[in-house]
């Protein structure tokens with residue numbers, strides 16, 4: 001006998017909400033304890049371009065340091081965990097020791113750390129609950145779209161398991177079709193930001209481990225056959241051909257896909273193959289290429305059967321030629337800055353258009369055409385803003401410092417996050433570089449690990465360049481870039497802190513560089529700390545003068561590196577880091593920002609701005 005899903009049950013006999021809750025409870029209880037069995041979440045490209053029901057706002061929350069909402073006293077996964085969202089009833093033969101309706105609220109999106117003083121350092125599980133009403137349409141899939149949940153998250157709708165996800169910086173979508181019903185519903189999430197050695201990133205990072213539902217959350221409804229992923233880009237070369245593919249989940253081979261750019265009067269159609277993909281290739285006349293100077297975006301309609309996505313995209317090419325980086329076939333120098341996803345003014349994890357516009361607005365004011373979005377994938381609002389504002393982007397996988405490179409499970413986690421990053425963001429003209437890692441130890445097992453990631457990234461997206469920020473070693477006054485990982489990269493990134501972690505600012509004057517790869521080089525980090533408003537002699541650390549002096553000595557040194565094709569000094573804005581306790585100066589902020597978290601520009605900002613605007617820095621070829 002085929003059992004009715006809770007949603008079908010609701011449609012067929014329209015029972016009372018209480019009866020529905022009881023059915024949901026029985027379904028959840030029947031779904032046996034033990035291993036998690038809900039389907040894995042999926043990626044939806046362009047999810048933010050689809051109509052959605054927002055679930056942003058206030059969520060009831062319970063801090064659960066021992067995770068007793070999910071695990072019993074013998075650490076078995078509970079079948080009657082807090083995801084059931086029970087309310088105690090008179091006569092219950094057992095106590096109900098939680099109640100979301102009485103629990104304090106937290107804002108979503110938002111990390112919990114900066115919303116409540118007692119949560120600033122909290123690392124562990126927190127439960128979230130929100131009620132919503134919904135009217136599902138016939139023959140659709142409903143996805144719970146989660147912009148990001150740091151780090152490990154579990155989701156239930158009306159008590160039914162929806163999905164589990166690892167990785168704190170990528171978007172994912174849980175199919176909740178069978179759980180959502182007409183009328184009143186509730187969603188429960190557990191989010192755990194406990195650091196583990198075998199996570200990506202691992203125990204050590206130099207940024208705050210902001211926990212929670214840190215980005216937008218919504219419900220997205222799509223037809224039974226729907227466009228889950230697509231890749232549209234300009235083909236390399238002279239002409240203007242757009243190529244790529246559209247994948248339609250649940251489609252039959254032979255189903256039609258259409259791509260149209262109305263402004264260019266260009267339209268094509270193609271058939272879905274056995275693998276669910278339709279290959280796209282069509283010529284367009286009069287296309288204006290996207291570049292930092294002309295960040296032209298086109299409306300692009302992608303259609304398949306009942307489904308459609310209205311994209312906003314730019315078209316450009318990027319490639320290397322010897323030690324040059326070519327944008328639209330022409331050499332370019334990347335005048336950049338590194339940026340953490342730290343929210344300006346209020347601090348915490350950035351998530352909004354306003355955050356993105358403030359951060360990228362400062363980068364534009366500095367004279368940048370490039371930003372390194374460190375050290376994990378930033379959110380879609382940041383990428384949309386970069387597309388709009390004309391900033392080239394380095395997007396980074398959170399393979400940071402020393403992971404357990406010999407652990408296949410860690411590789412699988414890094415691969416999953418890389419897949420999600422690329423499959424979500426692959427249509428942003430702004431992104432030109434996929435960065436595999438930052439400052440990893442030069443061991444053989446590390447090299448194999450990251451080479452595996454690099455070839456996976458190339459397989460997923462052969463149109464962009466692969467990079468990583470490497471450590472540099474020194475011999476006397478010579479700095480050497482010879483990390484074996486360089487072989488696997490298209491563009492070498494290198495981090496150095498002359499004048500801060502080693503030597504004095506003027507040490508840069510006598511430093512020579514040896515780069516063992518004939519490839520373009522980006523100095524992906526350099527800089528030093530300063531407390532905004534602290535003034536003194538340029539020989540005194542933490543003053544704005546000292547930091548500015550580092551830049552004054554670094555820039556001429558960098559200018560002498562023949563194959564230097566860009567730079568992204570560390571860092572645009574001060575950001576929270578628990579590694580930085582120096583009272584009165586750091587107060588748990590990394591102070592290498594050119595701007596404080598309150599928006600105060602330090603002297604180094606003007607030094608770099610002048611070099612970028614005068615054109616005294618950088619050669620394109």
Ligand code: GCB
Nearest residue numbers: 206438439495525570590592
């Ligand atoms: C680095 C790291 C970056 C740190 C920075 C620093 O090399 O890549 O994540 O925040 O140095 O300030 O020490």
